[in-house]
Amino acid sequence: MTSMTPQQAAKMLTNKLVTIRVGPAKVEFAISKQLICTIPFFSKAFEGGFKESNGVMELVDEDEQVFSTFIVWLYSGKVSRANSQKDVDNLVKLYVFADLCCNTMLENRTIDAIAETFSRYDEPSITISMAKHVYETTPTNSLLRKWLIETLVYDLSRKYNYVGELPTKEALEFVYPLVIEFPEFYLDFFGMLRTNDLHRVVHGGRGDLDDLGCRFHIHGQGETCHRGEPALAAWKDPIPGEAVVFEDQE
Template sequence: MLFCYYSPFFDAAFNGSFEEGVTQSMDIVDVDPKVFALFLNWLYTQNVAQDQDNAQTLGTFINLWLLDDRFLIPKLQNETLVALDWRRMETGKRVGVYHVVYNNTVRGSPLRRYLAQTTATGFPSNGAIAYEHDHYPPELVFDMFEFLRTQTGPAGARRRVNYSKDELRQFFVEEGETKPKEN
């Protein structure tokens, strides 16, 4: 089963002593069908759709990254981040689903770091950053401040970040051996 091959989450559920292993079924009711369709597409094609005919919203890519995190698939998280960044640059928009990210990730998450840096550098360099509590979680504002505080150069020299794929690697989830090693 492809699910089990790519995901230790599904492998443990279906090949372990959990109910899903006995019934060989699982209900996943809290996932947007569009996001799950992207996940299934990746399982079969190893490609995160990012062409013009199938353009996804930034929020859809965020939700796919969060699903990849839930299912423990770092390779897909990293490919999703590349697609997210590509779409962000193409549309010229900020990601904007800040509360979704901060409510579903932990401090230091690669997605939080990416969001803080791209948001902090996405404001006009000649303007102040207006804080809107309902729009920006306090943790995001702190993360943006920490990022901007560590940057060198003249004050107000923020620029919109256009990452190369190598530069995006700083936000990648470490890929590696995910299955338990046998003794």
């Protein structure tokens, strides 16, 4: 999705609105029907003869702050990088929401915002709660999982000083809760330690966007990436600065 001109935005605001109630509190968002229905997930709901055809939809399991970020992207085509650990967590949730909606444009924008945050700042980290959320809500071949595993392997190798196939005791203790709860995490994490990618991941750092290219994007054949370059098809294959202060999570 590209950014709209002021004239296009004004036209959208004059169109018929629909209401989406988000979260347990059912916070209401009034959104241009024409705009929201450019996304098939919502067009099927509002225009497909379902109960939402009355112009009201409820997403009680979604987070209102995450949905607000989705609305910003919907109107602007942009997803900003995070300035706090909480922002990072919300971007991860936004990616999961985009996957739920089958919206690859938003997935690509969001993974870029996450990767840019991690490449610019040392403070953001892969937390146990973040990893659990990713493995609870994404499919086996998710590119978000792939990014998480590569970033986690790099971060743990730096924090606990290992570069070989087997991590240190401290690193194993960190991932232990994930290994016990998620067999797929076990396969992904230790699978990464045994691939030819290990040297690149451990020595490559938290790669910036230029280095990553379309590595974690989902593109159709011949599709142009939102960065304006011909995209390398990156299908969901199984896993084998500015001076902005990054705030600590309260």
